[in-house]
Amino acid sequence: MSDETMNEERSSDTARHFLRQWIAEDVEAGRTGGQVVTRFPPEPNGYIHIGHAKAVHIDFGMAKLFGGTCHLRMDDTNPSKESDEYAENIQKDIHWLGYDWGENGFFSGSDMFDTMYQIAENLILSGHAYVCGLSQEEWKTYRGIPTEPGKPSPTRDNTPEQNLAVFRDMKAGKYKEGEMCLRAKIDMASPNIHFRDPVIYRIMHTSHYHSGTKWCIYPMYDFAHPIEDALEGVTHSMCTLEFEVHRPLYDWVIDRLDEMGMLVVRNGVKIRPQQREFARLNLTYTVMSKRKLLQLVQEKRVNGWDDPRMPTVCGLRRRGYTPDAIRDFCDRIGVSKYNSETDVALLEYCLRDDLNKKATRRMAVLDPVKVVIDNFPENETRYAEALNNPECPEAGTRKIPFGRELWIERDDFREEPEKKFFRLAPGREVRMRGACLFTCTHVVKDGDGKITEIHGTYDERSEGGNAWDGRKIKGTLHWVSVAHAVPLEVRLYDRLFTVPAPDGDPVHPFTDFLNPDSLRVVTAYGEAALADAQPDTPYQFERIGYFCLDPDSTPEKPVFNRTVTLKDTWAKVAGKA
Numbered sequence: 001m002s003d004e005t006m007n008e009e010r011s012s013d014t015a016r017h018f019l020r021q022w023i024a025e026d027v028e029a030g031r032t033g034g035q036v037v038t039r040f041p042p043e044p045n046g047y048i049h050i051g052h053a054k055a056v057h058i059d060f061g062m063a064k065l066f067g068g069t070c071h072l073r074m075d076d077t078n079p080s081k082e083s084d085e086y087a088e089n090i091q092k093d094i095h096w097l098g099y100d101w102g103e104n105g106f107f108s109g110s111d112m113f114d115t116m117y118q119i120a121e122n123l124i125l126s127g128h129a130y131v132c133g134l135s136q137e138e139w140k141t142y143r144g145i146p147t148e149p150g151k152p153s154p155t156r157d158n159t160p161e162q163n164l165a166v167f168r169d170m171k172a173g174k175y176k177e178g179e180m181c182l183r184a185k186i187d188m189a190s191p192n193i194h195f196r197d198p199v200i201y202r203i204m205h206t207s208h209y210h211s212g213t214k215w216c217i218y219p220m221y222d223f224a225h226p227i228e229d230a231l232e233g234v235t236h237s238m239c240t241l242e243f244e245v246h247r248p249l250y251d252w253v254i255d256r257l258d259e260m261g262m263l264v265v266r267n268g269v270k271i272r273p274q275q276r277e278f279a280r281l282n283l284t285y286t287v288m289s290k291r292k293l294l295q296l297v298q299e300k301r302v303n304g305w306d307d308p309r310m311p312t313v314c315g316l317r318r319r320g321y322t323p324d325a326i327r328d329f330c331d332r333i334g335v336s337k338y339n340s341e342t343d344v345a346l347l348e349y350c351l352r353d354d355l356n357k358k359a360t361r362r363m364a365v366l367d368p369v370k371v372v373i374d375n376f377p378e379n380e381t382r383y384a385e386a387l388n389n390p391e392c393p394e395a396g397t398r399k400i401p402f403g404r405e406l407w408i409e410r411d412d413f414r415e416e417p418e419k420k421f422f423r424l425a426p427g428r429e430v431r432m433r434g435a436c437l438f439t440c441t442h443v444v445k446d447g448d449g450k451i452t453e454i455h456g457t458y459d460e461r462s463e464g465g466n467a468w469d470g471r472k473i474k475g476t477l478h479w480v481s482v483a484h485a486v487p488l489e490v491r492l493y494d495r496l497f498t499v500p501a502p503d504g505d506p507v508h509p510f511t512d513f514l515n516p517d518s519l520r521v522v523t524a525y526g527e528a529a530l531a532d533a534q535p536d537t538p539y540q541f542e543r544i545g546y547f548c549l550d551p552d553s554t555p556e557k558p559v560f561n562r563t564v565t566l567k568d569t570w571a572k573v574a575g576k577a
């Protein structure tokens, strides 16, 4: 199956949910003017994470399903924490996930500042907005509580001329931050607090990464977002549940734009953008707020936004995640209206499933102890042959050189084996995968009693590791030839947090739950072919896990990240407990 058809199948699977029905009805009723337009609106104040990937998947996926387009829009109307670095990396990460907004699909909210300002003046002139000089504290008491009507601001009944003059002075920088703001005149008695004359413009004497020092007043999200949607001709605006209570305000702004004749007309149809909400993704053993992720970076708890332990898209990429695995995950979690926690094990399951198909198999020993085959000729090299990927015959085979000395995992040997231990022990015969059958005769130890060498003999008729007489061999070990080994730095990553809900504790900050063992670095040995390991290629180190080459690699020393173990060890631990 081609990637194209696979993706299509995938998105049609996911799409049997309320958002799809909602869009389908509008298409049917002719409300889209023949084109579904969605948007993904990240604020460039951080890197996108796996939660954003879910939103990207829905926004771009729905557009694709209906043959429409999805805009990428920088929702950059709050200057304080935004930057070009973030804006650029968001684009890179979305492309890597496999989505594209097309040639005319990139927008920045800040490009519309002039228009938004004009709309604000129009609202003032039509009596729909007024300036307000209440302090933050006063504003809160005036606004009141949902069960009782609020109190009108003393300036609520200013004339449009008065309001316009003050608003222009705000723009000209004649007021300090917090001294004055612009509010929509809606309903101070509404049970929906967001509807009680919300602030739509505020003063911020801060320069903006895009518009520089041109502005000292900036539109609020609730005002800017519907304007951006409307002017871009967006038909369906999907966001997370916390915006549900803002929806009446969204519609109010759209109504005003309609009155001003500002809605886009497509094929004779006036496009009225609509908003619907879905549950955000929460993952166990993870924090997902950009603020907390930034804190981890700033406090150097991790090595940057792309640290392989981070749930950011760039972190997952560096860890060895594939776009296919992430999209598969997004399909499986589906879309709903109820907030819940998704087990991170599901993400790892999707990853293993994908890597099992794609990973190039190699042998590497992470905790080496030396095996000496006493009856093997000195200085002779032989070759084991192995498939590069048993799941994919086209990947071919390779020849793995070996000689008299091999590295094996220390854990694959027991001097006194327990009952169910079928690997190497004194007097025991095991298969050295693809090479030979080996029987241990004795061990050599150092002064502290630590085993330094395991000695034994091989069956000269066991070429390729096959028993010539058909006798049963219970254990098969992976190995690396000492004479041909490539030294590797291997970074063994584990979950960043030790508890399923690190930011759910009422007393302890989430940083109290950081896993002190989330990164362990070991020096390992890899088979000769690993000297030519390629970036962006997934590897399976046989019997150990999936790995990928890290950008920190040098020609002298390849560095590998453990993407994920072969089996879910956490499930085992949890099962025992």
Ligand code: ATP
Pocket (backbone or CB within 6 Å): 040, 041, 042, 043, 044, 045, 050, 051, 052, 054, 055, 075, 238, 239, 240, 279, 280, 281, 282, 288, 289, 290, 291
């Ligand atoms: P902030 O708290 O900084 O606003 P944010 O996570 O809301 O962070 P945005 O850049 O505003 O970040 O989000 C862009 C889009 O991604 C929004 O439409 C938002 O609803 C969606 N989104 C954010 N987090 C998640 C999540 N965990 N699951 C699904 N969608 C999300």
Ligand code: MG
Pocket (backbone or CB within 6 Å): 043
């Ligand atoms: Mg947000």
